[in-house]
Amino acid sequence: MIPTMDGPRRRFLMANNRFHPTMIMTVLMERHPKWRVDRVDAYDPVTYEPAWKEKYDAQYYRDREEEIGVMAARAEYNNDPHIEGSVFTEDMIQWSRLPGSYDSVVAHWDVAYSDSSSADSNAVRVWGVRDNRFYLIDCFVRQSKMKAAVQWIAMFQKELNGSSTLRWQYESQFWNDELDRVIDEVEIEEGVKLRLRKVDLPRVNKFDRIMSTHPLYQNGRVYYNEKLKAHFDTQVGLMQLYGIEPGYKTHDDAPDADERCFAELGKVTRRNKSKDINRTGAFRRNNSRQA
Numbered sequence: 679m680i681p682t683m684d685g686p687r688r689r690f691l692m693a694n695n696r697f698h699p700t701m702i703m704t705v706l707m708e709r710h711p712k713w714r715v716d717r718v719d720a721y722d723p724v725t726y727e728p729a730w731k732e733k734y735d736a737q738y739y740r741d742r743e744e745e746i747g748v749m750a751a752r753a754e755y756n757n758d759p760h761i762e763g764s765v766f767t768e769d770m771i772q773w774s775r776l777p778g779s780y781d782s783v784v785a786h787w788d789v790a791y792s793d794s795s796s797a798d799s800n801a802v803r804v805w806g807v808r809d810n811r812f813y814l815i816d817c818f819v820r821q822s823k824m825k826a827a828v829q830w831i832a833m834f835q836k837e838l839n840g841s842s843t844l845r846w847q848y849e850s851q852f853w854n855d856e857l858d859r860v861i862d863e864v865e866i867e868e869g870v871k872l873r874l875r876k877v878d879l880p881r882v883n884k885f886d887r888i889m890s891t892h893p894l895y896q897n898g899r900v901y902y903n904e905k906l907k908a909h910f911d912t913q914v915g916l917m918q919l920y921g922i923e924p925g926y927k928t929h930d931d932a933p934d935a936d937e938r939c940f941a942e943l944g945k946v947t948r949r950n951k952s953k954d955i956n957r958t959g960a961f962r963r964n965n966s967r968q969a
Contacts, residue, residue, distance in 0.1 A: 696757040720755035724794070724821045748913045763920030766895060766933075771916065774901040776813055780806035780843075782946040783815065785834075786938040787827060787848035787874070788931045789857065799914065800827035801931035804834065804844070805939035810947050812894060812940060814902045819911040819918070819932045824860045832868040845942070850876040877938070888922055888933045891940050 679690060694703050707715055721728045721739040728734035743751040752758040762768070783806040790798040802818040818830040831846065838844060851857055854876070865872055880887070894900050906912040914932070921928030 695754065697753045697759055699759045699762075717757055719757055723752065723756060723758075743910070747908075748910055749917055752917075763923075765889070765892060765923045766919045768920070770895040770900070772898065772901045773904040773907060774813070776806075776815060776903055777808045780808045780813070782807055782943055783844045784939045784942040785831070785844060785846050786877075786935045786942075787831065787846070788935040788938075789824060789827075789849055789851055790821070790931065791824060791851075792821075794821070797821050798929055799918075799931040800824060801915070801935045802827055802831060803915070803932060803935040803939055805936065805943060807943040807947055810899065812900050812943060814900075814906070814912070814936075816903070816906070817909075817911050817915055817932070819914045824857060825864060828861055828864040828872070829868070831872060831874070832864050832870050835870050835872055836868070846872060846874045847877045847938070847942070848874055849938075850878050879938075884930065884934060885922070885924070885926070887937050888930060891933070891937050894940060 680688070683690075692703060692706075694701070696703060707713070718729055720730070721734075721736075726736040726739050728736065728738060739751065739755060742755065746754070783804065785802060785804040788799075788801040788803075790800045792798075799819050799821050800823075804815040804817060806813045806815050816834065818827055820826065835844075835846075848857075861872060861874060891900075902912065915936075918929050918932045919936075922930060922933055
C-alpha cells in the first residue's frame with residue numbers, strides 16, 4: 679500500500695489488540711520503527727485499575743483473568759500475547775503430585791524494588807529435590823513492592839511447622855540496607871525469624887545460566903505441583919519461562935530464580951549420588967493446599 683500513496687503526507691491507520699506474538703501489526707512495527715504506535719492497555723496488571731474508568735471497575739478484569747486465565751486475559755486486553763516457547767515448550771511442563779518428603783528444599787528470591795506495571799517481578803520460587811527430580815512446591819511471582827514478597831515468605835515460613843530443612847536465600851542488591859530494613863520490619867510484624875541469607879550471582883551471562891536448566895526439562899526431571907495449575911503466580915512464571923530464547927526481551931525473574939534453586943539443589947544430588955539418603959524429618963507443610 680505504501681507505493682500507492684502520493685504526496686508529502688501518507689497515513690495508514692490500523693486498530694487492533696496485540697493478541698499474538700506475530701501479526702501483521704507486529705511485522706509493520708518491526709519494519710518501521712519510526713512509525714507512531716499508540717498502545718492502550720485495558721487495565722493495570724498490578725492494581726487492576728481500568729483504562730476506561732467510566733465503564734469498568736477494578737474487579738472487572740480480575741474476574742476476566744479468573745474466567746479465561748491470566749495468559750489469555752493479558753493477551754486479549756493488555757497487548758501482552760502468550761509466547762508459545764521455542765526453547766522451553768509447554769510439553770516440557772510435567773504436572774505431578776508432590777512427594778511426601780525431599781532430600782533438600784531451597785527457596786530463592788529474585789528481588790525487585792518497584793511495583794510499576796513495567797517493572798520486574800519479585801520472584802520467590804520454592805523447589806525441592808527427591809531422587810534427582812526437582813519439584814516446584816510453591817511460588818510468588820508478582821510486580822510488587824519488596825514487602826509483599828517478604829510477607830509471603832513469612833507466611834510460608836509459618837506453615838513449616840518448625841522444620842529447618844528449607845534454606846532461604848536472596849540475591850544481594852546495591853540497596854541492601856533498604857532490603858534489610860524491610861526484612862526486619864516484616865519479621866517484627868509477623869513474629870517470625872526468616873533466616874534469609876544473601877548470595878552473590880555467579881559472573882555468568884544470565885541467558886547462559888537460565889539455559890543451563892534446559893537439559894533438566896528435556897530429560898523430564900522437572901515437575902510442577904499439580905495443585906498450582908490455575909495458580910496466578912505459577913502461570914506468570916511459565917509465561918516468563920516460555921519467553922526465554924536468544925535475544926529475548928521479556929521478564930525472566932522466575933526462570934532466573936529457578937536456576938539458582940536448581941544450582942543449589944544440584945549440589946545435594948551430587949553429594950548423595952553414591953550413598954543412601956536419609957529422608958526422616960524431611961520438609962513438610964501444615965497447609966495441605968500445595969502438598
